[in-house]
Amino acid sequence: MSPRMPSPVMVVPDAWSALLHLSNVIKEVGLPQQTLDLVHLRTSQINGCAGCIHLHAGDLGKSEETDRRLLMVAAWREAPYFNDAERAALALAEAVTRLSDRADPVPDEVWAEAARHYSEQELGAMVMSIGLINLWNRVNVSTKQVPDAGRG
DSSP: OOOSSSOHHHHSTTHHHHHHHHHHHHHHTOOOHHHHHHHHHHHHHHHTOHHHHHHHHHHHHHTTOOHHHHHTGGGTTTOTTSOHHHHHHHHHHHHHHTGGGSSSSSOHHHHHHHHHHSOHHHHHHHHHHHHHHHHHHHHHHHTTOOOOTTOO
């Protein structure tokens, strides 16, 4: 498979730097990188973004993440390998990613559980991070970007 075009973030002036700046602002809040990577991987799985799955699975694989947890992200509800805070983040990521799948896109129970584990600033950063990975997924999937074979 070959891409339809170069990545739009490379052909639209200043898009790459703007998205990287937002990513860095989100990271400054101090959410655990491992949690963000799990959220990015799960969101990318839902959206079928091979490039982002490749990237975030690779990032997690380079961390102290276990292979078992990495393989079980798609079935996190049934897997005993995730703590309550990670489960809350993954549930929020799924709800925010699947906005049109239900009448109440982000149920109060999902939000309340995330709020038990994360501060308001952390929740704000997480919601923006989920939105940002959804943007990357949509850019990559719509233009048929391929995973970087030299990475991971």
